[in-house]
Amino acid sequence: MDNDFDPEKHHVTETRYFEDFAVGEVFRSPSRTLTDANFQLFQAVSGDNHPIHYDREYCRRHGHRDLLAHGFQVLMQTCPGAGLLPHYLGPALIAFIEQSSRFLAPVYSGDTVYPALTITELRPQRTTGVITLRSTVHNQNRELVLEGEQKLLARKRNPTPEG
Numbered sequence: 001m002d003n004d005f006d007p008e009k010h011h012v013t014e015t016r017y018f019e020d021f022a023v024g025e026v027f028r029s030p031s032r033t034l035t036d037a038n039f040q041l042f043q044a045v046s047g048d049n050h051p052i053h054y055d056r057e058y059c060r061r062h063g064h065r066d067l068l069a070h071g072f073q074v075l076m077q078t079c080p081g082a083g084l085l086p087h088y089l090g091p092a093l094i095a096f097i098e099q100s101s102r103f104l105a106p107v108y109s110g111d112t113v114y115p116a117l118t119i120t121e122l123r124p125q126r127t128t129g130v131i132t133l134r135s136t137v138h139n140q141n142r143e144l145v146l147e148g149e150q151k152l153l154a155r156k157r158n159p160t161p162e163g
Contacts, residue, residue, distance in 0.1 A: 015090035017157035018129035021119055027133075029083035029115040034069060036109055042073045069107040074146050075099075077115040078135040085117060094128060094153040101135065101148030112140040117150065127159035 032038075043054055051058040052068045059067055078101075080086050086093055107113065114137065121132035130151050137146040 011090055012084070012087035013090075015092050016088045017092045018122070018124065018131065018154040019157050021122060021131060021154075023119050023122060025119045027080075027083050027085040027088075027117045029077065029079075029117075031112055031114045032077060033112040034073070034107065034109060036067070038073070039067050039069070039109055042070060046070065046072065064106065065108060067109040069109070069111075071101075071103045071146075074103065074107050074113065074137055075101050075148070077113050077137055078117065078146070078148070078150070080117060080133075080150070080152065082115065083117070089152070089154055092155040092157075094155060096150070097130070097153050098151040099135075099148065101146055103146055105139070105143050105145040107137075107139060107145050113145070114138045120149075124156070128153055128155055130154075 039053060043049065048070055052062065052064070053070055053073075054067060056067060059065075076082075080096065116136050116138075117133040118136070119131060120134045121130075123130040123132070131154055133150045133152070135146070135148045135150050136144060139145050
């Protein structure tokens, strides 16, 4: 038995606090090809039973080349936890506090998506700070299919009484 091991100190990376981030930093998540299995699982979890998401013939009759991804199925690719950002924040991460998005182009079964989060603003508060992120998803054709904004609340390393 290794008496030096402490699960509380088992981190992917060193913790970065609010002050350790900079506007312009980019956090990419791995690319993913959305398969029929992804569509089936999303339908099961979301309860969305519109045929545009699971009936190929319905899709073709309505001008789509394949199953059309639900907007939230594309949005969830931008989840900070799908990449390394929450590991950098570690215990400094307090909460995911806001999200908005725009769906710009269709995503179909078989498409590969490339999610990224870019810091656009750092708003310090007294003991915490709000990290604003631009979320983007591109497809394999380099088209921007989703863009939005997310906000995270993070602890400061050295909180100041005046903010």
